[in-house]
Every structure is written in C-alpha cells, then in structure tokens.
Amino acid sequence: MTRTPVIAITTGEPAGIGPEISIRGAWECRKTVLPVLIGDYAYLEELAQKIDPVIVLKRIDRIHAERLESSHHFDGIYVVDCPLEQTVTPGKLNPANGITVLNSLDIAIEGALKRNFDAIVTAPVQKSTINDAGIPFTGHTEYLAEKTATRQVVMMLAGPTKPMGNDIPGFALRVALATTHLPIKNVSGAITIGSLMEILSIIDNDLKNKFGIASPKILVTGLNPHAGENGYLGMEEIDVISPALEKARKAGIHACGPFPADTLFQPRFLQNADCILAMYHDQGLPVLKYATFGQGVNITLGLPLIRTSVDHGTALDIAEKGLGLADHGSMIEAINTAALMASHWRNNIHF
CATH class of the missing domain: 3.40.718.10 (Isopropylmalate Dehydrogenase)
Structure with a gap:
C-alpha cells in the first residue's frame, strides 16, 4: 500500500488567518496527505463548523500522534490539542497566547525529529506578540535552527x-x-x-x-x-x-x-x-x-526535518473582517510541497 505522508500543520497566530487557512488547506489536501493540525482544538472546531459543517476534526493527544498509521486514510483532520490561554478575538493580538504558539511549534518539531511526522507546515505567526509575551523570537527559521541544534x-x-x-x-x-x-x-x-x-x-x-x-x-x-x-x-x-x-x-x-x-x-x-x-x-x-x-x-x-510555510503574514486586517476572505492557496502549495519533499527525502535518506 502506498504510504501517505503525515504532515503536521501548526496553525500560527490565532488572531490572524492562520487557523482558517490551515483548516481549509488540510481539508482540501486530505486525500493525498494525512494532515495533523496542532492548535487549540475547541477554537479550531468552532471555526471549522463555521467554514463548512461537513469538515470533520478528531482530537488526539501527543501519544496518539506517535501512533498514526500513514497508510490508513481517515477522511478528516486530526488535531493535536494545544490549548490557548485566553479567548481569541480575530484581528486583535493577545500576548497571553504567544507561548501557546511556540508550544505548538515545539510539538511539531519533536514529532518530526521522531519521524512521527514526515514534514512540518507552519501558518504565519506574529513575531511582536511572542516578544511581547517575554520570549525573544526573530522568526520561524531561526527558531527551528535553535530547537534542532542546526548551526x-x-x-x-x-x-x-x-x-x-x-x-x-x-x-x-x-x-x-x-x-x-x-x-x-x-x-x-x-x-x-x-x-x-x-x-x-x-x-x-x-x-x-x-x-x-x-x-x-x-x-x-x-x-x-x-x-x-x-x-x-x-x-x-x-x-x-x-x-x-x-x-x-x-x-x-x-x-x-x-x-x-x-x-x-x-x-x-x-x-x-x-x-x-x-x-x-x-x-x-x-x-x-x-x-x-x-x-x-x-x-x-x-534542517534535519522538512519545513515549509506560506509566503505571507498573519493578515490581521483580513481576519478581523471575518471568515471566507483569506486566500489559502499558499497553504495548499506549502502542504503539497512538503509532501513532495518528504517523498524525495525518504527515498534518498532511506528512513
């Protein structure tokens, strides 16, 4: 049976368009990859039902994420629950949730290094909010290098x-x-x-x-x-x-x-x-x-793992206006690129 790549998707800044484009991208790509969102399950479920009631999310913990069978294609989206500290208001930044954004990235990195995930796709984060939470942060690229000890x-x-x-x-x-x-x-x-x-x-x-x-x-x-x-x-x-x-x-x-x-x-x-x-x-x-x-x-x-991301920022102004306005095209491309890279890497490195 053909192995379906397991792709971890961190949903990014909760007040931005990241959660919406992550849900839409994961749902649209679910036939070719096994998507695993990492974010606040309750908030993502709320958004998913507003986007389209047919979208199915299934909450799992980190232990279950280690046991996902990539050959079994669940017709929905898995979510590793990473609860937020405070309620989200779209378009309004809240430093209290900055630590959760990094926690979700840490879960993805740990899973990818253990080869539970074939690749990581990241939705955009707001650097200023993470810094306002008291955590020095210059960007995904630098953070991934630090966490994987990549010089x-x-x-x-x-x-x-x-x-x-x-x-x-x-x-x-x-x-x-x-x-x-x-x-x-x-x-x-x-x-x-x-x-x-x-x-x-x-x-x-x-x-x-x-x-x-x-x-x-x-x-x-x-x-x-x-x-x-x-x-x-x-x-x-x-x-x-x-x-x-x-x-x-x-x-x-x-x-x-x-x-x-x-x-x-x-x-x-x-x-x-x-x-x-x-x-x-x-x-x-x-x-x-x-x-x-x-x-x-x-x-x-x-990196000792595969990481792709969208080519844009959090778009707080779009998120504030409501669902349905964000373009998730770049997220789809990021997921598909991650899957393609994972296939090449697996063939070349022989995991």
Missing part, C-alpha cells in the same frame, strides 16, 4: 511564476537568501567566504535530496549595484563572493555568478536555473513574491 540554515522561497507573455510559460522559481532578518547595515559583514560556501553546500544538498534534482544549477547575485562594477561600487564581489563561488565549484557545486540582481530575474536566465541565491532579504524576495504571491512557499533548508 546554519537557509531560507528559500519557491513557487510557479505567472506567465511572462504568450510565448513564455510560467516556470518554477526558487530564491534562497545568504542572510535573512538583518538590518541592511549588517549585511555586508555577515557575508563571508566561509558562510557562502556553507550556504551553497546546503542548497546543493537539499535540492538533490529533498527535491530530487540530480545536478542543481545555482545562480548567485552580487551584493552591490551592477555586482560591484569591477570594484567601483563595492569590493564584496571581488573579495568575498567570487572566491566563495570558485571554492564551491571546486567542491562540485554548480554555482555561477556573481550577477547583477537587477537583470538576473529574467526568463532567459531563470529557465535554466534551479535556484537563485540572493544576498539579502529585500534583494530577492520582492521579485519572488511579485511573481508567485498566493502560490509561493517558504522553505527552510539545512
């Missing part, structure tokens, strides 16, 4: 682009980041030959093992305008990026560049590339989100 992880967003013209079909676009949530003034100092080499190795390894790409081609941007203009607009390309790429190529990694970021994102370059490595958050992600928003997926590379 280096890589943030990558991916998605199918919109058609670029009548004669150019949409194509898969993957953009990884050399740095993540850093002030611009700190970016240059954070990029070193060693760090870039490690990041390129992670991208190459995960594209092979988790995406099934035999020989990944990675295109790398420069840091400065025009990729430094031969040193006239900055020396990082000459002193750091080019030496790192040369070292990566000697290690068997197909990495090219550095290219000017303002001209790299064109179909004639991208259609033969498996991933773009941008130097900082707002260099690569505006292009990716413009091209794929609503279908984009956030993926954390380098």
Whole structure:
C-alpha cells in the first residue's frame, strides 16, 4: 500500500488567518496527505463548523500522534490539542497566547525529529506578540535552527511564476537568501567566504535530496549595484563572493555568478536555473513574491526535518473582517510541497 505522508500543520497566530487557512488547506489536501493540525482544538472546531459543517476534526493527544498509521486514510483532520490561554478575538493580538504558539511549534518539531511526522507546515505567526509575551523570537527559521541544534540554515522561497507573455510559460522559481532578518547595515559583514560556501553546500544538498534534482544549477547575485562594477561600487564581489563561488565549484557545486540582481530575474536566465541565491532579504524576495504571491512557499533548508510555510503574514486586517476572505492557496502549495519533499527525502535518506 502506498504510504501517505503525515504532515503536521501548526496553525500560527490565532488572531490572524492562520487557523482558517490551515483548516481549509488540510481539508482540501486530505486525500493525498494525512494532515495533523496542532492548535487549540475547541477554537479550531468552532471555526471549522463555521467554514463548512461537513469538515470533520478528531482530537488526539501527543501519544496518539506517535501512533498514526500513514497508510490508513481517515477522511478528516486530526488535531493535536494545544490549548490557548485566553479567548481569541480575530484581528486583535493577545500576548497571553504567544507561548501557546511556540508550544505548538515545539510539538511539531519533536514529532518530526521522531519521524512521527514526515514534514512540518507552519501558518504565519506574529513575531511582536511572542516578544511581547517575554520570549525573544526573530522568526520561524531561526527558531527551528535553535530547537534542532542546526548551526546554519537557509531560507528559500519557491513557487510557479505567472506567465511572462504568450510565448513564455510560467516556470518554477526558487530564491534562497545568504542572510535573512538583518538590518541592511549588517549585511555586508555577515557575508563571508566561509558562510557562502556553507550556504551553497546546503542548497546543493537539499535540492538533490529533498527535491530530487540530480545536478542543481545555482545562480548567485552580487551584493552591490551592477555586482560591484569591477570594484567601483563595492569590493564584496571581488573579495568575498567570487572566491566563495570558485571554492564551491571546486567542491562540485554548480554555482555561477556573481550577477547583477537587477537583470538576473529574467526568463532567459531563470529557465535554466534551479535556484537563485540572493544576498539579502529585500534583494530577492520582492521579485519572488511579485511573481508567485498566493502560490509561493517558504522553505527552510539545512534542517534535519522538512519545513515549509506560506509566503505571507498573519493578515490581521483580513481576519478581523471575518471568515471566507483569506486566500489559502499558499497553504495548499506549502502542504503539497512538503509532501513532495518528504517523498524525495525518504527515498534518498532511506528512513
């Protein structure tokens, strides 16, 4: 019997659209994956009945989550109950519930490391609320790295682009980041030959093992305008990026560049590339989100587990207006991508 991937879905900030899109995404994908929501069961059940009374949720505890049979396809959604501290008001943040958001993520991480879950999909969280609860938190990516004792992880967003013209079909676009949530003034100092080499190795390894790409081609941007203009607009390309790429190529990694970021994102370059490595958050992600928003997926590379997420935030303003307005397309893509990655990884690692 074909093994159905067990996908843990953390429902994110309860006052945002996370719970709604998690329920909708899990319900729509239940024929191809075994979805396990992690969140407050009572609140999720209330929302599910308002979304569609035919949606079936089944509460389980962490022990039962360890015994889920992925070959048995329950026609509904399992929920590992992670109770909230206080009642939720959609659109209104409450720091009292910040600890519960992290508890749900901890349950997912523990289950994935034990191989009870084949992958984790995360709905968006509100960083400010978690910090207001007294817990230092910079984002899912950094938290997952800390909790899995992973020294280096890589943030990558991916998605199918919109058609670029009548004669150019949409194509898969993957953009990884050399740095993540850093002030611009700190970016240059954070990029070193060693760090870039490690990041390129992670991208190459995960594209092979988790995406099934035999020989990944990675295109790398420069840091400065025009990729430094031969040193006239900055020396990082000459002193750091080019030496790192040369070292990566000697290690068997197909990495090219550095290219000017303002001209790299064109179909004639991208259609033969498996991933773009941008130097900082707002260099690569505006292009990716413009091209794929609503279908984009956030993926954390380098972890001893698979984690995907949606490409957007908590959308408190939409949640405040009521159910039925949130687009769950990105959640569906995140679930499907997690399942596909789990299949490749299982075949390559032989769990």
